[in-house]
Amino acid sequence: MFKLLLCCLLLTIDGGWAFNHGQDLVDFQTYKENFTKTYPSTSACNFANYYFIYNRNQVAQHNAQADRNRTTFREAVNQFSDIRLIQFAALLPKAVSTVASAPTDPPPSQAAATSFDIITDFELTVAVEDQGVNCSSSWAYATAKAVEIMNAVQSANPLPSSLSAQQLLDCAGMGTGCSTQTPMAALNYLTQLTDAYLYPEVDYPNNNSLKTPGMCQPPSSVSVGVKLAGYSTVADNDDAAVMRYVSNGFPVIVEYNPATFGFMQYSSGVYVQETSALTNPRSSQFLVVVGYDHDVDSNLDYWRCLNSFGETWGEEGYIRIVRRSNQPIAKSAVFPSALA
Known part of the structure; x- marks a missing residue:
């Protein structure tokens, strides 16, 4: 539990950003379990958590548009939701x-x-x-x-x-x-x-x-x-x-x-x-x-x-x-x- 808190609750000092540790932490922990995610360091875990929250929110915003018939497809959190779009593009x-x-x-x-x-x-x-x-x-x-x-x-x-x-x-x-x-x-x-x-x-x-x-x-x-x-x-x-x-x-x-x-x-x-x-x-x-x-x-x-x-x-x-x-x-x- 201590390692989880260290990984996902502490702010990243060099990067100058932090994230809340309520529902965001619960969602990220569930995400890691669902997609069998591990990270090589606390810093890597923090970055993954940050981008997971960003991408999760982007999915929610997009699907709200789908609910209003303003887009013809839906999105979902998946194995790529802990990285930036630019990283995803670089993988391919x-x-x-x-x-x-x-x-x-x-x-x-x-x-x-x-x-x-x-x-x-x-x-x-x-x-x-x-x-x-x-x-x-x-x-x-x-x-x-x-x-x-x-x-x-x-x-x-x-x-x-x-x-x-x-x-x-x-x-x-x-x-x-x-x-x-x-x-x-x-x-x-x-x-x-x-x-x-x-x-x-x-x-x-x-x-x-x-x-x-x-x-x-x-x-x-x-x-x-x-x-x-x-x-x-x-x-x-x-x-x-x-x-x-x-x-x-x-x-x-x-x-x-x-x-x-x-x-x-x-x-x-x-x-x-x-x-x-x-x-x-x-x-x-x-x-x-x-x-x-x-x-x-x-x-x-x-x-x-x-x-x-x-x-x-x-x-x-x-x-x-x-x-x-x-x-x-x-x-x-x-x-x-x-x-x-």
Whole structure:
């Protein structure tokens, strides 16, 4: 109890600020327990407490606007609520491709349906992954999940095994696996190396506590691995193509700017990105577009995307993003298109 009081009640002398120790302390203690938070020092704990209170209050203010129908989505305290927005953005630096694209011709496709969802329409049970806060690895998680979902659709397997993002981090990261790498590196690895199979996570476990990729060590004896024959790209802003491929059972990976309070603490509803975030983004998070539809409550069309922030973020790990011509989802869009 003394350590808790020392951590969370004392003011930070150098910083010149303090916080009250009533309900704020109770809320922060509950937050730490719910998200299994520990901090390396009293100072770090104090800063976390300060920003938790700030972000909690921001969530309350935003949701008060949602209650008045002045915004179309809600926010909630989550694993990022003890850091500043600028720190969150720094965790997810702008992606920079280090490899040449080697796409194949896109597969034949039928016209897009009015609405479609790969997960629900094919009745798939797909695990939501958590990339953690130590490594900007959404490029690997998104690629592994897209291959997993496509393989599940084409093999008619409603209960696919999670595929290893860690393998892609270790084997395709090329020195920037925890910073600025892109899905293209993973897709080139899987298609250009003859012995590159993407293994189940149970055989090549993910480890979101690592701050750097590990050694590339594919398991020596596994019964199942997915071999990818090709991938295809979508031109920037070509949302009609994204819709068509998703409607034909191909999950599409897109690059998205996450550096807003709304994305960081998104909880539910149709997310409409702030105008300022639409230009000159300095952060990247790769999402997997799995569906699209119309939301009756907000009267907005939306994309349904799978993130890799775990099930406690968003709508059990998913986010619905507004679908409109002036906010295209197709950015650096790519998708696995053929199995070997």
